[in-house]
Amino acid sequence: MIKVGDRVVPYFNMVxxxxxxxxxxxxxxxxxxxxxxxSRATVVVLLDKxxxxxxxxxxxxxxxx
Numbered sequence: 001m002i003k004v005g006d007r008v009v010p011y012f013n014m015v016x017x018x019x020x021x022x023x024x025x026x027x028x029x030x031x032x033x034x035x036x037x038x039s040r041a042t043v044v045v046l047l048d049k050x051x052x053x054x055x056x057x058x059x060x061x062x063x064x065x
């Protein structure tokens with residue numbers, strides 16, 4: 001489980017290592033015949049190299065080793 005303060009890297013670009021500063025839940029806008037889908041988690045990461053704040057989907061991140 002990823003939480004604020006953890007060091008993470010995205011699966012698709014492993015050189016963008018950084019620290020989680022914020023986790024947001026965005027409500028789903030998609031409706032299906034069974035109802036709504038679950039909310040989506042986005043994570044704001046402060047990158048080490050550029051000191052930029054970048055937003056990723058929670059599913060795209062893993063804990064850095």
